[in-house]
Amino acid sequence: MDRINLSLLKALSENARMSYAELGKRVHLSAPAVAERIKKLEEKGVITGYRPNFNLEKMGIPITALVECQVYRTKEREFKSLIMTLDEVIECYNVTGPQAFVLKVGVTSMSSLDYLLERLIDLSDTNTKMIMSMPINENMPKNIEKVTEITDS
Amino acid sequence: MDRINLSLLKALSENARMSYAELGKRVHLSAPAVAERIKKLEEKGVITGYRPNFNLEKMGIPITALVECQVYRTKEREFKSLIMTLDEVIECYNVTGPQAFVLKVGVTSMSSLDYLLERLIDLSDTNTKMIMSMPINENMPKNIEKVTEITDS
DNA sequence: AATGAAATGTCTAGAGC
DNA sequence: GCTCTAGACATTTCATT
Numbered sequence: 001m002d003r004i005n006l007s008l009l010k011a012l013s014e015n016a017r018m019s020y021a022e023l024g025k026r027v028h029l030s031a032p033a034v035a036e037r038i039k040k041l042e043e044k045g046v047i048t049g050y051r052p053n054f055n056l057e058k059m060g061i062p063i064t065a066l067v068e069c070q071v072y073r074t075k076e077r078e079f080k081s082l083i084m085t086l087d088e089v090i091e092c093y094n095v096t097g098p099q100a101f102v103l104k105v106g107v108t109s110m111s112s113l114d115y116l117l118e119r120l121i122d123l124s125d126t127n128t129k130m131i132m133s134m135p136i137n138e139n140m141p142k143n144i145e146k147v148t149e150i151t152d153s
Numbered sequence: 154m155d156r157i158n159l160s161l162l163k164a165l166s167e168n169a170r171m172s173y174a175e176l177g178k179r180v181h182l183s184a185p186a187v188a189e190r191i192k193k194l195e196e197k198g199v200i201t202g203y204r205p206n207f208n209l210e211k212m213g214i215p216i217t218a219l220v221e222c223q224v225y226r227t228k229e230r231e232f233k234s235l236i237m238t239l240d241e242v243i244e245c246y247n248v249t250g251p252q253a254f255v256l257k258v259g260v261t262s263m264s265s266l267d268y269l270l271e272r273l274i275d276l277s278d279t280n281t282k283m284i285m286s287m288p289i290n291e292n293m294p295k296n297i298e299k300v301t302e303i304t305d306s
Numbered sequence: 307a308a309t310g311a312a313a314t315g316t317c318t319a320g321a322g323c
Numbered sequence: 324g325c326t327c328t329a330g331a332c333a334t335t336t337c338a339t340t
Binding site: 001045049060080091148 | 154162165166168169170197198199200201202203204205206207208209211212213214218219233236237240241242243244245246247248249250252255256258259260261265282283284285286287288289290291292293294295296297299300301302
Binding site: 029030032033036037 | 324326327
């Protein structure tokens with residue numbers, strides 16, 4: 001990782017649909033040079049994809065929540081299978097500690113949240129925190145250039 | 154929101170750098186028609202941006218964690234200011250319940266996590282869960298077409 | 307709100323350094 | 324690894340429906 005690639009990653013973070021030509025202007029490189037660098041970052045698996053960010057409220061999903069699940073000892077496998085099938089689960093983290101799974105879920109109403117939790121509760125104890133806002137939403141630590149190995153470009 | 158816009162959002166979710174021409178093929182519309190629809194989705198705030206997904210491990214951030222923070226009664230303001238300045242905080246959720254903030258943090262080592270937690274602990278009690286994997290990582294509920302209002306296209 | 311056509315801008319592959 | 328070039332492709336604008 002050199003300084004130019006880091007600049008490219010930061011520029012893409014601002015707008016992942018930016019053209020190679022525009023990216024090139026930012027890093028003082030030609031479009032083909034940028035295209036090649038980005039292709040390599042994709043091949044190395046540093047960049048794993050590109051996504052739009054949505055406003056879920058405006059898509060009819062007014063309620064999002066974090067659900068911590070303390071899965072019953074013998075039910076781990078079953079729990080994993082279940083959550084893979086649940087439409088409302090947007091993200092799932094497998095974490096250390098007794099609440100081994102943290103789900104981010106999106107629902108249309110409190111009653112559909114209630115119904116979702118009922119399906120989980122056969123296999124786990126749940127603890128639900130309603131999301132009120134997301135004051136920070138980045139995709140990498142802000143000090144990345146200080147902590148990652150920078151080679152000469 | 155009509156069926157075509159929903160298809161566009163799903164196609165962009167798979168690859169937000171897809172060209173309007175390619176998107177047009179998927180929904181049987183011309184490139185200018187697609188460009189205009191997407192521009193309107195952006196203007197309405199349904200799409201709020203486009204981002205690359207990174208593999209943080211490959212960027213020198215091998216450790217990510219969720220940190221729940223129970224902020225001391227009188228320290229909310231100060232806590233909020235603090236976290237805005239912390240480089241390691243990638244996401245912050247403001248949620249209901251005593252642990253009013255959930256942070257997603259990325260660090261290079263356990264000692265830097267320890268140092269981060271020390272800075273938080275003056276203003277809150279923390280509970281840290283190390284992230285081991287992320288088996289689900291979507292950007293909208295999978296049943297969106299069943300729960301959002303679909304108008305005729 | 308969509309189309310087709312024209313002009314402009316961007317990408318990609320290849321040659322050369 | 325970079326630049327440049329040229330042909331292919333994509334985007335944007337606009338007249339039309």
